[in-house]
Amino acid sequence: MEIGAVLGAAAILGGIGIVFAVLIAVAHRTFWVWEDPRLDEVAAMLPGSNCGACGEPGCRAFAEALVEGRLQPAACTSMGEAEVEAVADYLGVEAGEANHQVARLLCAGGSHVAAQQAEYRGLPTCAAAAVVAKGGKGCPWGCFGLDDCEVACTFDAIVMSRVGLPVVIPELCTACGDCVEACPQGLFTLMPSDHSLLVQCRNLVHGDEAEEMCTVACNGCARCVQDAAPELIRMEHGLAVIDYSRIDLAEPSATERCPTGAIIWLEGMQFPAESRLTGSLT
Amino acid sequence: MAGPVVRGPVGRLLERWGLNGGGFAHGVHPPPHKELTAHLPTRRLPFPDEVVLPIRQHAGKPARPIVERGDRVERGDLVAESQGFVSSPIHASAAGTVADVDFWPHPDGSWEQAIRIRVDRFSTQLPRPRLVPRWETLDPSELVDAIRRAGVVGLGGAAFPTHVKLSPPPEYPIDTVLVNGSECEPYLTTDHRTMVEFPERVHLGLRVMMRALGVERGVIGVELNKPDAIEALRRSAPTDLDVSVVGLTVKYPQGAEKMLIRSLLGREVPGGSLPMHVGTLVQNVSSVATIAEVFETGLPLVERIVTVTGRGVRSPANLIVPVGTKLRDLLEHCGGLTPDAREIVFGGPMMGGSVAHLDAPLLKGTTGVVVLTEADVRVPESYPCIRCGRCLDACPLFLNPQLLANLARSGRWDEMEDAHLADCMLCGCCAYVCPSNIPLAQLFRLSKDAVRRKRTVAA
Numbered sequence: 001m002e003i004g005a006v007l008g009a010a011a012i013l014g015g016i017g018i019v020f021a022v023l024i025a026v027a028h029r030t031f032w033v034w035e036d037p038r039l040d041e042v043a044a045m046l047p048g049s050n051c052g053a054c055g056e057p058g059c060r061a062f063a064e065a066l067v068e069g070r071l072q073p074a075a076c077t078s079m080g081e082a083e084v085e086a087v088a089d090y091l092g093v094e095a096g097e098a099n100h101q102v103a104r105l106l107c108a109g110g111s112h113v114a115a116q117q118a119e120y121r122g123l124p125t126c127a128a129a130a131v132v133a134k135g136g137k138g139c140p141w142g143c144f145g146l147d148d149c150e151v152a153c154t155f156d157a158i159v160m161s162r163v164g165l166p167v168v169i170p171e172l173c174t175a176c177g178d179c180v181e182a183c184p185q186g187l188f189t190l191m192p193s194d195h196s197l198l199v200q201c202r203n204l205v206h207g208d209e210a211e212e213m214c215t216v217a218c219n220g221c222a223r224c225v226q227d228a229a230p231e232l233i234r235m236e237h238g239l240a241v242i243d244y245s246r247i248d249l250a251e252p253s254a255t256e257r258c259p260t261g262a263i264i265w266l267e268g269m270q271f272p273a274e275s276r277l278t279g280s281l282t
Numbered sequence: 283m284a285g286p287v288v289r290g291p292v293g294r295l296l297e298r299w300g301l302n303g304g305g306f307a308h309g310v311h312p313p314p315h316k317e318l319t320a321h322l323p324t325r326r327l328p329f330p331d332e333v334v335l336p337i338r339q340h341a342g343k344p345a346r347p348i349v350e351r352g353d354r355v356e357r358g359d360l361v362a363e364s365q366g367f368v369s370s371p372i373h374a375s376a377a378g379t380v381a382d383v384d385f386w387p388h389p390d391g392s393w394e395q396a397i398r399i400r401v402d403r404f405s406t407q408l409p410r411p412r413l414v415p416r417w418e419t420l421d422p423s424e425l426v427d428a429i430r431r432a433g434v435v436g437l438g439g440a441a442f443p444t445h446v447k448l449s450p451p452p453e454y455p456i457d458t459v460l461v462n463g464s465e466c467e468p469y470l471t472t473d474h475r476t477m478v479e480f481p482e483r484v485h486l487g488l489r490v491m492m493r494a495l496g497v498e499r500g501v502i503g504v505e506l507n508k509p510d511a512i513e514a515l516r517r518s519a520p521t522d523l524d525v526s527v528v529g530l531t532v533k534y535p536q537g538a539e540k541m542l543i544r545s546l547l548g549r550e551v552p553g554g555s556l557p558m559h560v561g562t563l564v565q566n567v568s569s570v571a572t573i574a575e576v577f578e579t580g581l582p583l584v585e586r587i588v589t590v591t592g593r594g595v596r597s598p599a600n601l602i603v604p605v606g607t608k609l610r611d612l613l614e615h616c617g618g619l620t621p622d623a624r625e626i627v628f629g630g631p632m633m634g635g636s637v638a639h640l641d642a643p644l645l646k647g648t649t650g651v652v653v654l655t656e657a658d659v660r661v662p663e664s665y666p667c668i669r670c671g672r673c674l675d676a677c678p679l680f681l682n683p684q685l686l687a688n689l690a691r692s693g694r695w696d697e698m699e700d701a702h703l704a705d706c707m708l709c710g711c712c713a714y715v716c717p718s719n720i721p722l723a724q725l726f727r728l729s730k731d732a733v734r735r736k737r738t739v740a741a
Contacts, residue, residue, distance in 0.1 A: 123724055
């Protein structure tokens with residue numbers, strides 16, 4: 001074999017390589033975009049869970065919003081106070097007002113208080129139970145207790161209790177809304193953690209009929225409406241509905257005469273923390 | 283497209299591919315269990331003390347109640363009017379007083395707005411004279427309107443409003459009306475008894491439909507395990523119309539729209555298309571008989587034939603019941619439940635839905651009440667997929683249930699849509715043959731819901 005052929009091939013390939021290298025170098029210069037160097041730094045300080053609770057599509061987008069000054073560091077609900085402070089210091093901005101939201105369940109009908117109409121033997125998920133005669137639960141608006149929300153929660157903030165109710169741990173909840181989407185009954189709602197007045201029921205039937213389904217159901221007696229500030233609570237289809245735009249007027253006295261305990265004054269966790277896990281340990 | 287039928291093992295082999303006497307490929311052969319009620323003539327259920335008419339008992343928009351508590355209604359009076367085109371009005375199925383318009387258990391497990399009528403025990407239950415006009419004098423559009431006003435919906439289960447089916451867009455001309463008398467669901471004998479006892483009604487209903495659509499040809503398909511029905515229909519067939527009665531292979535899901543069109547006309551309905559796209563229309567035989575019935579009696583759809591069957595009920599029966607009869611009253615009339623009764627299903631065991639509340643009423647679309655015993659409903663343990671491919675051989679739509687199930691388990695809805703999830707009709711053949719007892723049909727049902735939810739969120 002002639003050495004010329006080998007050298008020729010090497011020269012052609014090398015030549016092509018050089019041409020492309022020049023092209024890439026030119027493109028790199030021409031299309032170069034300046035990026036704030038703080039962006040990478042800030043992104044590295046964020047939790048990286050991409051939960052979306054801040055309203056941005058992921059942590060990188062949130063970092064951009066921070067650098068641009070559109071949002072304040074406290075808008076991230078999954079960082080602790082120290083981390084928020086660190087980001088604020090780095091950017092030299094205010095940490096902002098922490099508007100901590102939590103997921104609340106609009107049902108308190110665990111297996112200890114809610115009637116079961118029939119036994120459900122299908123796939124053990126809430127979504128499946130919802131299409132098979134509502135899992136046989138007496139109250140068709142209630143929680144099935146089959147842990148779709150616990151599975152959906154990225155932050156382990158939801159633990160199923162022994163009576164089959166999801167217990168939301170406020171300190172861990174970032175209000176990302178995954179449980180709201182996961183619940184086929186639409187029972188989760190996100191609200192500021194300092195909103196204390198809550199109706200833990202979605203049952204739309206009245207009186208004894210409601211109480212037969214569940215002893216903690218709202219039976220539509222409207223005592224809370226009388227006891228609360230005007231227009232704070234109203235009755236809709238036999239269910240007390242709170243107008244959260246007037247929540248500043250709320251007093252614990254509104255809950256005192258509730259015969260079933262459907263409306264509660266809430267501080268911290270919604271249900272007792274005894275979980276399945278601790279139950280099996282003790 | 284029916285041809286000669288070969289019996290024996292060769293016949294079974296041919297039938298798998300839809301080559302034996304015409305038919306469709308794949309499908310399954312669940313035990314029919316029809317012997318419990320197939321021979322029993324229909325009887326009329328005495329009027330119960332109360333009937334409950336949920337406003338949502340048809341596909342489409344729920345009806346809107348137009349009566350209030352305390353109103354007196356006669357049998358056949360309009361109590362809820364239809365809202366929009368794909369909707370259907372609801373009529374009082376018994377004379378009496380409106381007890382309430384409020385939430386009541388619905389067969390699907392939820393509580394729905396329902397009109398409760400306390401039946402007047404001293405009423406003769408005679409309707410007002412002729413609420414539905416005579417059909418002979420009506421032109422096609424008036425016929426469709428009369429059917430709409432009579433609240434006629436598909437009685438085969440889905441309760442799709444009949445007038446919508448009878449108003450196909452002009453760009454899709456219909457050449458043949460098919461009547462589905464296959465009743466391939468196990469246990470049910472509603473359609474069977476209708477064909478045996480009221481064959482003239484089937485033919486009259488078909489005549490009305492053909493007139494409404496301006497169609498010259500009608501075909502009635504009946505599974506070969508109902509020779510008495512075929513005989514009755516052939517004997518009473520009209521001589522002035524091109525109507526034929528064709529025997530069909532006994533195989534589930536023979537009564538599914540696309541399968542029936544394949545079996546009777548040899549036409550393939552492409553994925554995502556409707557029967558009208560191939561120039562035909564399928565109507566369940568009970569619905570066809572009901573069309574005739576409303577024109578004959580002048581009374582809107584207020585009663586239907588229901589099969590009460592299964593080994594969990596003491597005396598199975600085929601009953602003519604007022605729409606809105608509570609399950610409790612119906613079962614009481616049939617001697618009650620046996621001690622080992624465990625599950626009550628509205629519709630057949632393959633595609634029906636379990637009912638959790640005995641106060642749930644029968645709807646227009648309730649074909650039967652099947653009471654299953656402990657032995658019937660034992661849930662076998664589910665094992666991982668062994669990729670045997672039996673589900674592929676069972677799926678009458680040639681989907682890949684094994685692939686779909688894997689995608690469903692990991693929530694990959696987009697890929698499921700690419701794998702033609704939308705074509706799945708939830709017949710349950712895949713789950714029926716699965717040796718690992720994987721609840722495939724249930725997974726697909728959930729996936730369909732998830733896809734729909736995703737679409738509404740996106741919109």
